[in-house]
Amino acid sequence: MADPQSLTPRQEHLLRLIVREHVETAGAVASRTLVDRYRLDVSSATVRNDMARLEDLGLLLQPHTSAGRVPTEKGFRYFVERLMEEATLPQNEQRMIAHQFYQARNHIEEWLPLASTVLARISQAAAILTAPRTTRSLFKHLELIATHGRAVLLVLVLEGGTLEQQMLVLSEPMTQGALREAADRLNQVCAGLDADQIASRIPELPPLEQNICQLVLTMMHNVEGDTSDELYYHGLAELLQAPEFTGTEEASTVLVRVLEERSVLQAVVAETLTPSVGVGSVRVLIGGEGRWDELRTCSLVLARYGIADYATGALGVVGPIRMQYGRAISAVRFVAGVLGELVYDIYQPDAHSDIVA
């Protein structure tokens, strides 16, 4: 990063304006344009001198001789870290969003779609989210529900409310009553234990319960291992409208691939989900930062949400490098906050919520 001392206040201001202008127009910014548009009281020649300086520092670049300047990734980084005014969403927008989430508070399955819609709309980019996950899974409760014939639905509730379900097929039919007895035995033995502890108790159990327990163990391990399969995104169509993705076909293909195949995003998100990233802080990844080549053409704004050590997920937006970072960051922060509260309410329902229906 460029030594901040080396930038005069005017240079910083120019960088700010160039970023703003570039974000708006998607094109290179000319010295003349800046002077005219922002009524600067210096001449374009002066601006050009400063621009040359900013280019020396690697904050700007010229696409070609005799074109205006475009911020580099380093320039964007500088902007995000030092120059950006931290916008918060307008009050009425906040209220509206909060209200939408309030209405969906008892419909867990709608949280992610709603959050994605909101994020995509506000940030004008694509939204990505993962469902909240517990970091360590403790057995809480298990239900066995006869669905049809020998098919039985196993519902596993983990401490913290994570829910897993799986179908199993018995070798011969059992009544719901018999299933309940088996479930009760398992619940008694396993309540509050983690996977390892349950494994050590398996020998004590009758054969049927042993089999089921084995299944439960794999489910618990899956929960701990996976942040992967739950990646959810929305807003690709809007994102592809951006000029940087309409020009070369390649850019858009890369983007679609990234969003569809998910592996790269999963890796980035997994990083965001490590405890070292505090819940509440927002992470900005600009142009892949040299580490994610596929993300070269885009930027991510990511945050964790939920309750640290209990249930956290990641959420964020994917946009062109030329993203409205201010909006994106405030959107991500706000939605992370709202979602976090919802998750919190499930853990610690407090007095103001009331019965559904």
Added chain:
Amino acid sequence: MADPQSLTPRQEHLLRLIVREHVETAGAVASRTLVDRYRLDVSSATVRNDMARLEDLGLLLQPHTSAGRVPTEKGFRYFVERLMEEATLPQNEQRMIAHQFYQARNHIEEWLPLASTVLARISQAAAILTAPRTTRSLFKHLELIATHGRAVLLVLVLEGGTLEQQMLVLSEPMTQGALREAADRLNQVCAGLDADQIASRIPELPPLEQNICQLVLTMMHNVEGDTSDELYYHGLAELLQAPEFTGTEEASTVLVRVLEERSVLQAVVAETLTPSVGVGSVRVLIGGEGRWDELRTCSLVLARYGIADYATGALGVVGPIRMQYGRAISAVRFVAGVLGELVYDIYQPDAHSDIVA
């Protein structure tokens, strides 16, 4: 549709070849090319005469004077209905797919992703699927599971194994035991009933159960109403590689929008889900057929799967009009069959399946 009598065998054969060639090359097909490539024992002039005839009938068209011919939608339709050799998948491919599904047979949540991967790969297009849905929902069983504090998970099992779940928050905490008693009462009252019947029994119930019942009713109605929110797709990235979507930016944008917004697909799929479309039959929709403008640039191959009147879903592929219909149809038919068997097994598990784990 053109009167089949009006086509000579050679003209039909030429149409077949033109479709085949066009599907392969994505370009206009020249008379000369056909003669050379397929060693026809007529001259290119003769072929041109026939082509002119096929064009008169609306089966071919020239993108511009002095270009080769391209099949029209009508041409593709003719091809699909009369000329296409009904390919079945190679044995070993069938076995491989069946094996994959066999391994996933007890992991319901993997059925759709697996099916979509398989479909996309074989047909080299994007896959779309809906989860199996019951057409009429009968209450089977309900469980209330305390997850944390006053939060309770309601799991509703419908006749046929459809599963719905929802979180509800009580006004004050209840023990798992008390919840079970409430659930038992409801199970006794509601077992086997449909939504209307349950509604008529509500007055008999204590207040808490009334509230829960109300919730159950909306869930049942949702199940009946919705084929919508479960639309699942995969393979967009591959599809966008096709030359017809790389040329103009507009085509690809339309496609992405169709796949992302889903409303159009939902409408088409809903049509496929009406009982008039038999389970097992495959429907081919070419270029929107004039009714779906957004689908102008693509074709769909769709089928229902599952058990008629019990639980059926739709599945299919979306590709360019220039699609390998043979592959696509056989892939859709085969996967629909395999998925159907899985659904069937849940309903009527037979002797050969054994216990999981």
Added chain:
DNA sequence: GTTAGCACTCTAGATTATCGAGTGCTAACA
């Protein structure tokens, strides 16, 4: 340190020229 003036560079877009693929037509032929 700032600025006016100016020569210079490079791109985007328009214009034109050229090539060749592929057709339709005609006239001859079986």
Added chain:
DNA sequence: TGTTAGCACTCGATAATCTAGAGTGCTAAC
């Protein structure tokens, strides 16, 4: 009547050329 060789003609794609203007860097003056 159906088939074929021959040929003129059309039209799109590609390349080559030109032009306008946007924007810079430099220099010299303030």
